[in-house]
Amino acid sequence: MTTTPTTVPEKPDVLSAEFARDPHTYYKIMRDFYPVLHHEVSGYYFVSRYEDVARIYKDSVGFSNENYAFQMEPVIGKTVIQMGGREHAINRQLITPALRGNYLEELLPQVDELATEMIDKFRTAGRVDLAEDFTKWFPINVIVKMLDLPREDLPKFHEWYSSLMAFLANLTNDPEIHAWGMRTQQEYPAYILPIIAERRRNPGTDLISRLTQAEINDEQFSDEQIKALIGLLLIAGGETTDKSIASTLKYLIMHPEQLEAVRQDPSLATRALVETLRYHPPVQIILRTTTDDVEVAGTVIPVGSVVGCVNGAANRDERRFDDPDTYNIFRTDINIRQAFAGSADHIAFALGRHFCVGSLLAKREAETAINQILAAMPDIRFADGIEPTDAGLFTRGPESLIVEFTPAS
Incomplete structure (x- = not known):
């Protein structure tokens, strides 16, 4: 067992260059000495221990998702992740059939085909940047397929979701990032709303058409609601799945024995993904807002405060996980069967009622990508033996993933 040093280190600055290079060193300082860290520049309160983060996600009294009203709504509109009560329940019921069950089963063969098609382009190259040439585009390709939109518009979608992620993480209110988000606010609706209106008039079998026809208790999505939902899908289904796949491949290459185990038994790709979601979740921080004065870890967080739930820190809390800083796809303190449900042991998709409804789609995309790449x-090895570096505060993953391999003859 490690002992806590008696000297209290300096409070970490989440916006510092040192923090950006190695957040996990500072996450431990936060857990041990500043479990509720008030960041003066942004005004946010960052919570880092597993027990506290899990409580915030599950606690409907004291915390809300109102922060998305300024994080995302100005760009794409109001989405299900900022809703509460009956509004949230109805919207989630409308969305769920589109991302789980029969529709997902129908989509899966197309996911496999898309992965094969993309990998075929560099299968004989011997060297490739998997982040730039595969993981960055594969999830968007799946979304475009689901929406039945032109593949030549992929760069637009990537530009829009990149601006949304930057807008969401703009702690310093950078005016250029704000302006980028406002351009998306104009360009994205101008593109998608006419398509939604046409699918409502002439529905097909694609996701947009299904959403225009979805109905529960005589309630349907409006065109504006579908626009916002698709915008959310771009973020949740694009950026996060991209980083999940890239990080899993990175950590498997760093652990050759575990990589070989997955290669020999492709079903272990699920375990590798789950361990990545714990060890290095793609979404490092998710925000909530206090609806009352709330005490967390001995600190009273005032009503109306924005709280940063630091998934990346909580998932390596030694109070919850054995040997948390070791990447181990065979660990026994996570239940794989519930890893993609609201009762998951890891904290990567939030927990409880707001657990990511698209988690099963992300799971299947990642399993396909990992197994096809390894096959x-x-x-596969890092090019020139250089381990790729990660970047990002709210979402984090490899900036590039340049690998070398011997092409199959």
């Missing part, structure tokens, strides 16, 4: 690259 295509039997001796």
Whole structure:
């Protein structure tokens, strides 16, 4: 067991260059000495221990998702993740059939085909940046397929979701990032609303058409609501799945014995993904807002405060996980069967009622990507032996993932 040093280190600055290079060093300082860290520049309160973060996600009294009203709504509109009560329940019921169940089963063969098609382009290259040439685009390709939109518009979608992620994480109110978000506010609706209106008039089998026809208790989505939902899908289904896949491949390459185990038994790709979601979740921080004065870890957080739930810190809390700083796809303190449900042991998709409704789609995309990459690259390794570096505060993953391999003859 490690002992806590008696000297209290300086309070970490989440916006510092040092924090950006190695957040996990500072996450431990936060857990041990500043479990509720008030960041003066942003005014946010960052919570880092597993027990506290889990409580915030599950506690409907004292915390809300009102922060998305300024984080995302100005760009894409009001989405289900900022709703509460009956409004949230109805919207989630309308969305769920589109991302789980029969529709997901129908989509899965197309997910496999898309992965194969993309990998075929560099299968014989011997060297490739998997982040730039695969993981960055694969989830968007799936979303575009679901929406039945032109593939030549992929760069637009990537630009829009990149601006949304930057807008969401703009702690310093950078005017250029704000302006970028406002451009998306104009361009994205101008593109998608006419398509939604046409699918409502002439529905097909695509996701947009299904959403225009979805109905519960005589309630349907409006065109504006569908626009916002698709915007959310771009973020939740694009950026996060991209980083989940890239990080899993990175950590498997760093642990050759575990990589070989997955290669020999493709079903272990699920375990590898789940361990990545714990060890290095793609969404490092999710925000909530206090609806009352709330005490967390001995600190009273005032009503109306924005709280940063630091998933990346909570998932390596030694109070909850054994040997948390070790990447181990065979660990026994996570229940794999519930890893993609609201009762998950890891904290990567939030928990409780607001657990990510698209988690099963993300799971299947990642399993397909991991297994197809490993099959295509039997001796995959980091190019020039250089381990890729990560970047990002709210979402985090490899900036690039340049690998070398011997092409199959």
